[in-house]
Amino acid sequence: MFVGFDYGSANCAIGVMQQGEIRLLPLAGDSNYLVSTLYAFDRDLICEAVHKALPVDQQAQYAKLRAAQLSRARFARQELDLDVDEPAVFVGEAAVQHYLEMPEEGFYVRSPKSFLGATGLRADQVALFEDIVTMMMLHIKQRADALLADSGQLITHAVIGRPVNFQGIGGEESNRQAEQILSLAAARAGFEEVAFLFEPIAAGMDFEASLSRDLTTLVVDIGGGTSDCSVVKMGPSHIIKADRSEDFLGHSGQRIGGNDLDIALAMKAFMPHLGLDSKMDNGLPVPSKPFWNAVAVNDISAQRDFASLSCRTMIKELIKDAERADLLQHLLKVQQDHLGYRLVRSAEAAKIALSDVEQTQVALDYINVELNANVDESLFTHSVSEPVRQIKNLMASAIKQANVMPDIIYVTGGTAKSPAVYQSISAAYPDIEIVVGDHFASVAAGLTRWSQKLFA
Numbered sequence: 014m015f016v017g018f019d020y021g022s023a024n025c026a027i028g029v030m031q032q033g034e035i036r037l038l039p040l041a042g043d044s045n046y047l048v049s050t051l052y053a054f055d056r057d058l059i060c061e062a063v064h065k066a067l068p069v070d071q072q073a074q075y076a077k078l079r080a081a082q083l084s085r086a087r088f089a090r091q092e093l094d095l096d097v098d099e100p101a102v103f104v105g106e107a108a109v110q111h112y113l114e115m116p117e118e119g120f121y122v123r124s125p126k127s128f129l130g131a132t133g134l135r136a137d138q139v140a141l142f143e144d145i146v147t148m149m150m151l152h153i154k155q156r157a158d159a160l161l162a163d164s165g166q167l168i169t170h171a172v173i174g175r176p177v178n179f180q181g182i183g184g185e186e187s188n189r190q191a192e193q194i195l196s197l198a199a200a201r202a203g204f205e206e207v208a209f210l211f212e213p214i215a216a217g218m219d220f221e222a223s224l225s226r227d228l229t230t231l232v233v234d235i236g237g238g239t240s241d242c243s244v245v246k247m248g249p250s251h252i253i254k255a256d257r258s259e260d261f262l263g264h265s266g267q268r269i270g271g272n273d274l275d276i277a278l279a280m281k282a283f284m285p286h287l288g289l290d291s292k293m294d295n296g297l298p299v300p301s302k303p304f305w306n307a308v309a310v311n312d313i314s315a316q317r318d319f320a321s322l323s324c325r326t327m328i329k330e331l332i333k334d335a336e337r338a339d340l341l342q343h344l345l346k347v348q349q350d351h352l353g354y355r356l357v358r359s360a361e362a363a364k365i366a367l368s369d370v371e372q373t374q375v376a377l378d379y380i381n382v383e384l385n386a387n388v389d390e391s392l393f394t395h396s397v398s399e400p401v402r403q404i405k406n407l408m409a410s411a412i413k414q415a416n417v418m419p420d421i422i423y424v425t426g427g428t429a430k431s432p433a434v435y436q437s438i439s440a441a442y443p444d445i446e447i448v449v450g451d452h453f454a455s456v457a458a459g460l461t462r463w464s465q466k467l468f469a
Contacts, residue, residue: 014161015468017215017460018153018171018207020195022124023237023271023427024453025049025149027157027168028461035219035458038160040153041105046453047153049124049237051145052108054093054101056120059144061086062102066151067201075201079140104152109358116351123354124272125149127238127311129194130179130187138313143194150202169205172464174212174456176239177266208467212236213243214261215459216425220450221247222462229262231419231445233408234456235426235434238311241266242407244415255466263415265407271361271428272311273400279308279360281396282388283377287347288331288340299331303344307353308360316353324348343380355379363388368430394433401437408441418445425450 017028024046027038037045053059060082067075076083095101103111112121122128125145134142158167178184179191192209199207217232227248234241246260254260280289284304291299306312306319318324325348332341347353359375366373372389412418422445428434429449439447451458 014164014166014168015170015464016157016168016172017457017462017464018173018199019212019215019457019460020126020146020150020173021049021237021456022126022239023049025153026454026457027153028454028457029157029161030461030465035461037454037457038157040156047105048109049126049149050105050108050112051122051125051149052103052111053120054095054118055086055089056141057082057086057089058101059120059141059148061090063144063147063151063201066148068203071201079144082140102148104149112354116355117349121354123310123357124238126179126191127268127272128313129191130268131313132180132187134190139190139194143197146194146198147201150198150204154202154204168203170464170468171199171204171207172210172215172460172467173199173207174215174460175209176236176268177211177213177241177243177264178268179239180268206468208464210460210463211241211243211264211266212239212456213241213264213266214245214257215457215463216450216455217243217245217247217423218252218459218462219455220423220425220448221245221252224248224252227251228420229415229417231408231412231422233404233422233424233426233429233438235270235404235424235428236456237271237427239266239268239270240404240407240426240428242411244411244417244419262417263411263413265410265414267403267407268311269400269403269407271364271426272357274397274428274431274434275357275360275364276308276310277400278364278388278393278396279356280305282360282363282375282386282392283356284308286340286377286384286386287344287380288335288337291335291337291340293331294334294336299335299341303328303348307344307347308357310354310357319348319353320351343384346380352379364393364431367393368432390433393431397433401434404434405437405441408438421445422447423450424448425455427453 019026028035040047060079180187213232213234216234230245230247232243242265244263251260289304306315309315328345332338335341363373363375375386377384
């Protein structure tokens, strides 16, 4: 069976074609979307879980590649007093719940896709991301195959969505690295063949199916970790083509997305409650770096720096000479209990709430029982002004590359649901019609359509 696989920064989805209609499979209970997270009691146990899940004929070769990690995994299982078959790696909402229960323990990664094109990764870091993606893909494929069991078919081929650029820096080298990780993980997860398609193009294909006339369309896909724009010729005379390369007039993309909006909001709305913008006894401002590192969950080096003993020592020293030592105690709590991800998750919840209301109160009681933060539309708009500006720059870049103004703008992706984001885009192009598509399903649906053409 041929499927569309949206391995997203925020969520994952699988689309299948049944009786001429696209259907998304429920990957997490009744939900069609699996949260892109993984939690392990120990990072080396991820390698162990992959090894156990591989077909027997692949285990020996994999064991040679991961000999050191598998040895450490055996030791970790003993140290954690885990039975041989006791689950130690969790994906999706189960990963989130384990992290929230024990944030100071284990290994938690949110949006692993955001890291795949990172520059300067060591071989062991690349191997870790291969295993993380493999574990997630194994979980998703097994779930999808089980749901399709009654049809007597197994998933063999997939078109996987990818951003135009996985990283703002690194160029094609970063893109190749990310595709190689995804391809290897997919093969280990049991996919016989995979192909890749730009996510904005996939999102646009689903929109194109509804068009009754040809239009030059700017597709704006604002995902969890990346934003991508494509200017594409669309409509009845284009959709029938097997080769669409001549229809794609311009592309741009950057690693800026919903996660960045969440981080920016956490910084502006929550960090003042932890001491940001307060002063030391000598009148100088408290250094801002530890506050940023606390919520920069898509920056490996920042997270490593914030989790370090030296950072904890620095915060304790700041507390001694700070005018608002009580607020910096909150920052110390975040550092000691590894609550950075939880802060960003709270910001994400506030962002979602502001799609329907003008103001919301966020409980930060996991830091201090009496701590709350009020967030309104004005604060949110101010907080995310920089990432939104970058998204508008991407739109302008794609239009410039195409050397033609679009007839219509099609906006999709979860972040596009935010009124602040939509209004900013609308203000930049007041004379062009803007259509807002399915915020989550557009990419998966387009990938599914393309899989039928590509592999049939």
